[in-house]
Amino acid sequence: MRQPDSGDFSWLQLSATRENLPIFQEFVINEAKRIKTSAEILQKVELVLEETLLNIICYAYPHNHEGSIQLGCCLPGPGELYIRIVDSGIAFDPLSRPDPDVGQPMQDREVGGLGIHLVRRMADRVEYQRKDEMNILDIVFRT
Amino acid sequence: MRQPDSGDFSWLQLSATRENLPIFQEFVINEAKRIKTSAEILQKVELVLEETLLNIICYAYPHNHEGSIQLGCCLPGPGELYIRIVDSGIAFDPLSRPDPDVGQPMQDREVGGLGIHLVRRMADRVEYQRKDEMNILDIVFRT
């Protein structure tokens, strides 16, 4: 995968709070619009950001220690939107979670646990790495 | 001065282009609004960002090499807005420039050269350092 430290990445770093979620979303949407991304893809991008960022906001920094999120974004080639999400919270690999059993009847379904599943299904590629005490999640959309 | 690498800084990094200027401005305005900054101060912040960022966009990366700008922002205490602007363009200390002679009559006035002067007069504190091949400009507003 392309390295986000190369100059063509745009970055936004804000504290991991709910009120910053729409600012992160708007940031990526703005970038994505440069390559005339369709409204349907933009909605998927928005959804994937809501799920992944909210998870970091809710679970990554449990000890009331206010952490931050770094979100990188680039347009590596025609029709590709590349998003990198970095946090220094507790180690968590979302791709290691088994998919929920979406075939169960209602009474057996737990409320919740669908966020990561939606991310994996909506994005075209998702990769995780733990590096320098940080969670690095790379998400690629074909636009 | 407080160190921007401490977690309470918010950061935005975008390529140094004119079209990104309003995105940088909006980013800081958003942060500043959290501490109920008055409309007058917000205008000064906007002006100072236009002048400093546009200078980087126009002059810092002369060889057509597309550089980027990192803008950090924090609210270190009541009534203080702290902005850090970082670029890796040619070394330039805006504070080393003599103030323009604003007492000259019109025919002797050069067109231009007022941007840095406005920055120094509008902000409450401005400091410059060159470090690791980067220009680091710190600007503080009392809100």
Added chain:
Amino acid sequence: MEISSQKMDKALIIIVSGRLDTTTAQDFESTCLDLIGNEKNIVVDLQEVEYVSSAGLRSILSVGKKVRSDGGSLIFCNLKGMVREVFEISGFASIFNIYETREQALEAA
């Protein structure tokens, strides 16, 4: 997000519009439960819903479970675009009865 309801002979119709996301899901859930009261047959019309995230699904499932445990049934109609996709991916399209139009939903209710 906005919610309104309409009492028909066969069912209570709940009409939702806007976004069902982390900021609105709680409100959706409590407003729905208020509107439902003791009604048994509920049709939720999602025609004007343009966005639903897992927070929205969470609230929908909570409402569904509540209605079911009271012996009623909750059915959906008019799923559009990403709302339909999210229902499919999450299996909600199979745990709930889904209809193309409000008329079809009312007939089945």
Added chain:
Amino acid sequence: MEISSQKMDKALIIIVSGRLDTTTAQDFESTCLDLIGNEKNIVVDLQEVEYVSSAGLRSILSVGKKVRSDGGSLIFCNLKGMVREVFEISGFASIFNIYETREQALEAA
């Protein structure tokens, strides 16, 4: 930014509104020069201008120099808030004649 003009006996009034920044300054400059044509006495009313940056000052000075070199004069009125402050800091308050109101400016024109 918007510009309009009004021909009076004593002067041409140019009424500007909005922002005079890096995105609008060029347009301000060329539109002003068009409106001015061969007029000598120009009053620029800045009542509705809420923001001016060095790019705006640059265009203002260019227009001022052009008018002066044609033997005319450019005066300003109704500077508000940060526009007044920017004019003062940059010395424009002393290189141009500035009046509180349009009436005063017209009288002096």
